[in-house]
Amino acid sequence: MAQIIDGKAVAAEVTEGVKTAAEMLKAQTGMQPGLAVVIVGEDPASKVYVANKGRTARACGFLSVEHALPDDTGQEALMGLIDELNGDPAIHGVLVQLPLPGHIDEGAVIQAIAPDKDVDGFHFTNVGKLGTGVTDSAFVPCTPAGSMLLIESVLGKDLSGKNAVVVGRSNIVGKPMFNLLLAANATVTVAHSRTKDLPGLCRTADILVAAVGRPQMIKGNWVKPGATVIDVGINRIAAPEKGEGKTRLVGDVDFDDAAEAAGAITPVPGGVGPMTIAMLMVNTIVAAYRSAGRTPPVF
Ligand SMILES: Nc1nc2c(c(=O)[nH]1)N[C@@H](CN(C=O)c1ccc(C(=O)N[C@@H](CCC(=O)O)C(=O)O)cc1)CN2
Ligand SMILES: [Mg+2]
Numbered sequence: 676m677a678q679i680i681d682g683k684a685v686a687a688e689v690t691e692g693v694k695t696a697a698e699m700l701k702a703q704t705g706m707q708p709g710l711a712v713v714i715v716g717e718d719p720a721s722k723v724y725v726a727n728k729g730r731t732a733r734a735c736g737f738l739s740v741e742h743a744l745p746d747d748t749g750q751e752a753l754m755g756l757i758d759e760l761n762g763d764p765a766i767h768g769v770l771v772q773l774p775l776p777g778h779i780d781e782g783a784v785i786q787a788i789a790p791d792k793d794v795d796g797f798h799f800t801n802v803g804k805l806g807t808g809v810t811d812s813a814f815v816p817c818t819p820a821g822s823m824l825l826i827e828s829v830l831g832k833d834l835s836g837k838n839a840v841v842v843g844r845s846n847i848v849g850k851p852m853f854n855l856l857l858a859a860n861a862t863v864t865v866a867h868s869r870t871k872d873l874p875g876l877c878r879t880a881d882i883l884v885a886a887v888g889r890p891q892m893i894k895g896n897w898v899k900p901g902a903t904v905i906d907v908g909i910n911r912i913a914a915p916e917k918g919e920g921k922t923r924l925v926g927d928v929d930f931d932d933a934a935e936a937a938g939a940i941t942p943v944p945g946g947v948g949p950m951t952i953a954m955l956m957v958n959t960i961v962a963a964y965r966s967a968g969r970t971p972p973v974f
Contacts (some may be wrong), residue, residue, distance in 0.1 A: 678940070682949045683949045686953035693735045697735055698736060709768070710737050715771075738766075750783070761792060767792060767962040791966070792962060814958050820950075821953060823855045833860055835860040836860075840876055840883050841886065843885070848907050864879075878896075883899075884905045903937070904941065908925075910924065
């Protein structure tokens with residue numbers, strides 16, 4: 676049976692470190708880190724994530740500001756708010772919760788965030804810096820950054836000689852995950868819906884990262900014995916065993932099946948998800964240290 680990687684515990688350690696770093700910054704400069712989160716519309720899951728971000732930010736000692744805008748908010752009004760937050764000296768991190776309603780041009784919104792406040796790491800400037808290894812002034816997207824810390828907790832920082840397969844090529848997870856694994860010296864393949872013999876490719880992976888958004892797609896016989904499996908998926912499926920109309924969360928990996936083969940594996944919930952919010956706190960404290968002209972601690 677595999678080691679179950681406890682993302683909740685690692686995330687708690689990370690946020691404790693962020694809290695200490697915030698206290699140090701306050702003692703040295705009087706500054707309080709500030710995080711602004713913008714949400715448009717009523718998506719229930721997004722509302723939960725935004726509430727968790729605010730709660731965790733306050734627990735770290737940050738100023739936490741939430742802007743909840745109605746579903747019919749126009750592009751111009753949203754851009755105007757981002758402009759305001761970009762210019763607000765009390766705010767060091769600006770994040771727009773995704774997905775946005777369909778009438779809004781998501782790409783334009785992301786590119787409107789000042790790169791030095793882009794704590795999601797989605798702006799072209801930060802994407803380019805990560806891709807070219809300029810990580811001392813970049814922000815790394817939270818989910819891939821958190822996934823790397825979980826991999827590190829099992830295998831250490833240097834992944835030389837390891838084969839990594841990332842299933843999924845999204846801008847938010849798959850592509851930055853590729854860059855981070857490559858920077859850690861892994862040999863990385865990115866697989867996607869057009870990949871030939873996906874099960875066979877997955878079986879070559881010492882590190883298997885699943886980020887496809889398809890419930891329990893990756894089966895136990897896709898997993899190389901002893902592999903480290905990181906499940907980024909969060910899918911809600913029907914759970915008739917819990918009662919009529921009930922649901923439960925599952926990942927992109929068939930957990931029980933894959934845990935038989937894996938050396939270490941993240942659960943859903945309690946794996947990568949909590950790390951996403953912890954790494955947002957890291958990016959925000961880093962933004963605050965940089966704006967104070969100080970070198971941020973390494974997490
Ligand atoms: N602007 C952004 N939007 C979105 C991001 C993001 O990083 N930036 N990621 C996801 C949603 N997300 C954070 O925003 C997020 C998803 C899941 C979790 C989490 O803790 N999941 C728990 C389960 C929670 C549940 O019960 O539903 C877990 O896996 O244990 C945190 C953050 C899309 N949008
Ligand atoms: Mg759109």
